[in-house]
Amino acid sequence: MMDFARPPIGVFDSGVGGLTVLQEIRKRLPGEDYLYLGDTARLPYGSKSPATVQRYALNAARHLVDRGVKLLVVACNTASSYALDEVAAACPVPVIGVVEPGVRAALAASVRRIGVIGTEGTVRSEAYQRALRRADPKVTVEAAACPLFVPLAEEGWGDHPVTDLVAEHYLRPLLDRGIEALILGCTHYPLLRPSLERVVGREVRLIDSATSVAASVVADYGGMMDTWYGEEGDVHLQFSDASDRFLGITRRILGRDPEHLEVVDI
């Protein structure tokens, strides 16, 4: 099945959340081929140690590079936070993470108080906090880990009273400190948008990893893309585990059955 007419764009995540990123890149670059790897056998990364996340991310990156990707998108915020430098150093192709694009999008909104939410790993790594302050020392950053958000998204409760309550619990301290924008620092969180929008209100702008990464891919690497002749490229999905659960979520994100899917041992 791994039969591409030209080198694909590689997208990697611990699970299926990174498909939200792939979807956004495809909207902008529909003629490209894509190879997506979800490390569903070992997810989640968000609660694990930096050393373990680095080991898993390097594994996954090598797997994609061996299959000839021309660009690697680390569409997992925890892996981007803990392992981007290691992955970039180990890969002979350009590597793009999800942290810097989110930071750029937040700063482009010209706000002063920025909230960041993510897994425990992402928040503890301080990757967003450091990148924001480096880009603009005048911004104030308020970060919060939201460990229940990924399970809620996977349960399909993105628009649900329980999620409203949980979001209120996690986000109230940030809202009380007057954040004007909120970076959704996890690829699963866009699936919770209805509940999140209710809780943060219209004054707080939600910055979505998926759209900001896709914009960065086009801005920074558009030159290396193939000319589009109007034909859609292929999307190949590889998962390290084939549970029905993840297939259901994959369908929900893609809006259809995946065409090329295989289970790989990485």
Next chain:
Amino acid sequence: MMDFARPPIGVFDSGVGGLTVLQEIRKRLPGEDYLYLGDTARLPYGSKSPATVQRYALNAARHLVDRGVKLLVVACNTASSYALDEVAAACPVPVIGVVEPGVRAALAASVRRIGVIGTEGTVRSEAYQRALRRADPKVTVEAAACPLFVPLAEEGWGDHPVTDLVAEHYLRPLLDRGIEALILGCTHYPLLRPSLERVVGREVRLIDSATSVAASVVADYGGMMDTWYGEEGDVHLQFSDASDRFLGITRRILGRDPEHLEVVDI
């Protein structure tokens, strides 16, 4: 550190939930030494496929057998449901899972309608459903997967309005069908007891994996235990990942800091 005066009892779980089982066994057999392995680098098992769970469980079992355990307790309901036969066939020591003891405890309560809750893997495997019907064809079994319960337990929300709401959502169909007992088919669920008791009420008896496994260990294997001379045995913990998150939950379950703890690559 792996320095036992005699062969320890091995206890294995995908994470730290199995420590609730270890604690209950220790109450009854305090003079024994224990070696606990939590596969925290690859948890959770509950959402993964049978093949992956079997591979991980065999890995973990071999690791403990290589370290000289005299008895192996598979203190993970998903692994017990999907991989107990495989693990027992591969191990030269007695292997005890958590499904049969829970079934025995439920039937001892002389009830006719039994509810079972667990991870998606545990429920889908039908291990409880089959074991209950095999033991007593007259019982009615109502099962429900509760994917949010483990994250809620790990968040420390065992006594929390959000957990009450989620429990009401998952358990209402079972309660409406008149269950008289509810098997907590996951080692994390005893941590949710306050919320669960509020939702199920006093008429429904909660059957806890941890206490029923401990009772089975004593009943079935008491003869192979060492005579107790009044001195407490050692507890050694091994985790495949050392995230602070799991250490916090470990402390919460043990009620103290673990004395012997190491990270192992399995």
